[in-house]
Amino acid sequence: MKKTILLAATSLIIWSCSTPKKQEEKTVEAPVESGLTVSSSDFGQMPDGSAVSLFTMKNDNGVIVKVTNYGGIITSLIAPDKDGNMGDIVLGYDSLSGYLKSSPYFGALIGRYGNRIADAKFSLDGEEYQLQANDGKNHLHGGVKGFDKVLWDASSFKNETSAGVVFSRVSPDGEEGYPGNLTAEVTYALNNDNELTFEYKATTDKKTVVNLTNHAYFNLTGDPSQTILDHELELPANTFLSIDNTLIPTAQTAVEGTPFDFTSATLIGARIGEENEQLAFGKGYDHCWVYTDSSDSLKFGGSLYDPSSGRLMNIYTMEPAIQFYSGNFLDGKLTGKGGINYQFRTGLCLETQHYPDSPNQPEFPSTVLEPGQEYYTKSVYEFTTK
Numbered sequence: 001m002k003k004t005i006l007l008a009a010t011s012l013i014i015w016s017c018s019t020p021k022k023q024e025e026k027t028v029e030a031p032v033e034s035g036l037t038v039s040s041s042d043f044g045q046m047p048d049g050s051a052v053s054l055f056t057m058k059n060d061n062g063v064i065v066k067v068t069n070y071g072g073i074i075t076s077l078i079a080p081d082k083d084g085n086m087g088d089i090v091l092g093y094d095s096l097s098g099y100l101k102s103s104p105y106f107g108a109l110i111g112r113y114g115n116r117i118a119d120a121k122f123s124l125d126g127e128e129y130q131l132q133a134n135d136g137k138n139h140l141h142g143g144v145k146g147f148d149k150v151l152w153d154a155s156s157f158k159n160e161t162s163a164g165v166v167f168s169r170v171s172p173d174g175e176e177g178y179p180g181n182l183t184a185e186v187t188y189a190l191n192n193d194n195e196l197t198f199e200y201k202a203t204t205d206k207k208t209v210v211n212l213t214n215h216a217y218f219n220l221t222g223d224p225s226q227t228i229l230d231h232e233l234e235l236p237a238n239t240f241l242s243i244d245n246t247l248i249p250t251a252q253t254a255v256e257g258t259p260f261d262f263t264s265a266t267l268i269g270a271r272i273g274e275e276n277e278q279l280a281f282g283k284g285y286d287h288c289w290v291y292t293d294s295s296d297s298l299k300f301g302g303s304l305y306d307p308s309s310g311r312l313m314n315i316y317t318m319e320p321a322i323q324f325y326s327g328n329f330l331d332g333k334l335t336g337k338g339g340i341n342y343q344f345r346t347g348l349c350l351e352t353q354h355y356p357d358s359p360n361q362p363e364f365p366s367t368v369l370e371p372g373q374e375y376y377t378k379s380v381y382e383f384t385t386k
């Protein structure tokens, strides 16, 4: 009994001399230890014997993101539907061997240059750089052995607000034909708002071009035996880039009155079969939408909704554009997770990026990186329901 009184007397004294006016009792909340976790496990070996890891990020809502340091590939993304049932909403393989054997960039970190570069070449200051033509006469997604097919250094982290993985590597001068030693660092982070954030950084010691993105294939039903044609898509873009029959941009075109108008949420399958030259060239949707807000602030970049499950994915990005690809090359030949053969249009990609072929199109926003500059961009994919 005596101790308390003494204490009370003492505190009263301290309290009274330091602060003249009556101060509110502030209870300092001890930081609630969030349930965010990141762990790593073995994911097999590369043909040269180097070990590959699989990182598993989990948040308090049961959202799980699995990513490997082989190609920065997201192998699984598990999120709740409107009734709280968890489902895997990305396409991919159960093991490393699937990715090593053949993958149309499932869940991959793409670079050095996302999408196509015409005729597999570009020039900088009068010097021409020849790249690998790995998509007909064009160059696609960084070449034959792009960032999606290399082993990255990886370290996981957890802080009060997120858990994640930092991937880093130096792409040597001349890799796949690109100039400059490019030091790249890409962070994937999950927080308790079900947001998966991608942060991309790079520096170079020689003038070069950079356009990094992620190539996840989404199917919000959680059942990739179903197509994505009943998903609703919204893209805040009044224009898109028309393409030629090799998918190289030819002009910036208004979406109004065309099957490319997603300024309000629209069923993907509603117009995909229409008689339309651009749909024919893309074999469906495989085009770059140019955001109406061309600033590099983190802005609303679109949303994808699946009415059957109630899953909604919102995108925010600093990038000026987004490639929407409706999975037109999936042909049932690839057997993915759970032994499912991925049929035509059972997954779609929403790749935030700069425009395709920008190195050859001076009127497009520049993708040039100079020594002394830092390439920095961020995109956030939020998983919710309605």
Ligand code: GLA
Residues within 6 Å of the ligand: 104, 105, 115, 140, 247, 286, 323, 325, 329, 349
């Ligand atoms: C991107 C391209 C598509 C296709 C896929 C990968 O989304 O735009 O044309 O090449 O990659 O198969």
